[in-house]
Amino acid sequence: MTQELRPTPSLDAPDTVRLSLQDWLTESVYPNRKLIIPAIVIPENTGMSNITLLFDCVLDDQETMPMVARLQAQGDKLAFPEYNLPMQYAAMEALGKISGLQLPQLVAQEPSGEILGTPFYIMQRCDGRIPPDMPPYHMDGWLLDASPADRKALWNSAISMIATLHAQDPTAAPLAGFVQQYNFPKSLDEQLRYWEHYMAWGLEGAHNEACEQALAWLRQHQPEEQCLRLCWGDSRMANVIFDPTKNEIAALLDWEMLCMGDPLQDIAWWIFMDEVFSHGIGIPRLEGFPDIDTSTQLWSTLSGHKYDKLHYYRVYAGMRISLILARMSLATDGSMVEDSFASQYTLKVMSEKN
Structure with a gap:
């Protein structure tokens, strides 16, 4: 699989998205905390299914929480005919209750699309290493x-x-x-x-x-x-x-x-x-x-x-x-x-x- 086969969905106005996420998290998840998102990063080669954003939430100028946001991509050449991010979120929520299964720690979801123009959910970022698929892990990584x-x-x-x-x-x-x-x-x-x-x-x-x-x-x-x-x-x-x-x-x-x-x-x-x-x-x-x-x-x-x-x-x-x-x-x-x-x-x- 080559990089050209896996175009990363684009994100319009990333700084506007950053500020919108910052405001939404402050209001919905951390209402009594000072919250700042200094920057967001879109990792390369994240596929055609969703937009992945990496960012840190800095709380009260002292506590840093690494997070991941998954945004539903929009376009006419996506990998699947339809997406259901609330279903994915609910699945991880249920699976996370099973002893012996390791799922990302969920933070919150916004299924309406009103905040960013598309549904999204947020997870805590896990420390660890992921085997690459481009190039395949048998070749590189x-x-x-x-x-x-x-x-x-x-x-x-x-x-x-x-x-x-x-x-x-x-x-x-x-x-x-x-x-x-x-x-x-x-x-x-x-x-x-x-x-x-x-x-x-x-x-x-x-x-x-x-x-x-x-x-x-x-x-x-x-x-x-x-x-x-x-x-x-x-x-x-x-x-x-x-x-x-x-x-x-x-x-x-x-x-x-x-x-x-x-x-x-x-x-x-x-x-x-x-x-x-x-x-x-x-x-x-x-x-x-x-x-x-x-x-x-x-x-x-x-x-x-x-x-x-x-x-x-x-x-x-x-x-x-x-x-x-x-x-x-x-x-x-x-x-x-x-x-x-x-x-x-x-x-x-x-x-x-x-």
């Missing part, structure tokens, strides 16, 4: 300097936390209220319908033969879910903040693709995203990261779920990331709309024996 043992520990800590998520009953507290209140895909059939619509919307009349073949194959071989669980959706290394002092997780990020489905799909996405940005682009995986069998067996042991449909859900992962890359490519040069390394790798996985 701090994981190159990590030992094989540390890479294994980091990987397994993430698998363990994903298993903790998948052990939760979505019909019980604290997830039941969230699941009942919000509208999002809640079965494999609903997910496939979403991606059929996504392909028609996202490609804007173009055709990606590999994605069309994969989607037809997924319909033809559609299995019954072993159970329904709340799934992270975008479960990958680049959405994990790792504690800088130990091989543990500080926070799981980015819940915009959450859904209900067979929990195996999260592990399949994790695996496919790792392999497509290594083997799929012709580079070796870093030593120490566990292989597919070891990863799925660990997840199965910890979560209690089976992984006999892993092949199906790897193809499902490939179809989704191929369509997302095609959509993102429309915002730049269009070179990956009809074909890409991801769609070709998806066909390769689809051709493997189940």
Whole structure:
């Protein structure tokens, strides 16, 4: 994935946004404190989904609180047809109540769009390191300097936390209220319908033969879910903040693709995203990261779920990331709309024996 494939949504009048955030936080969250936001920073390569702002809140001229704001992006070439930031906020609120799950500490949300012209929410900024996805962490970044043992520990800590998520009953507290209140895909059939619509919307009349073949194959071989669980959706290394002092997780990020489905799909996405940005682009995986069998067996042991449909859900992962890359490519040069390394790798996985 190149930088051109991931244009960062723009922010008009950043200083006006800074002052508006400063006033809103003072009034809504810290009414009896003197609050100043000295500056805001828009990190590069934050994708097409939301605008991310980094800033410090200085309280009473002495206490500094690092924060992150996520603003809903506007435009006609965004990665997804619709966004629901209040749903993401509510999901993190519910998930944050589960022992063993690490989520960012939420501060507040403004869902109406009246303050900044678009909905947003604010979180405390977590200390830690995030594996890069541009260039992929197998090519660049701090994981190159990590030992094989540390890479294994980091990987397994993430698998363990994903298993903790998948052990939760979505019909019980604290997830039941969230699941009942919000509208999002809640079965494999609903997910496939979403991606059929996504392909028609996202490609804007173009055709990606590999994605069309994969989607037809997924319909033809559609299995019954072993159970329904709340799934992270975008479960990958680049959405994990790792504690800088130990091989543990500080926070799981980015819940915009959450859904209900067979929990195996999260592990399949994790695996496919790792392999497509290594083997799929012709580079070796870093030593120490566990292989597919070891990863799925660990997840199965910890979560209690089976992984006999892993092949199906790897193809499902490939179809989704191929369509997302095609959509993102429309915002730049269009070179990956009809074909890409991801769609070709998806066909390769689809051709493997189940």
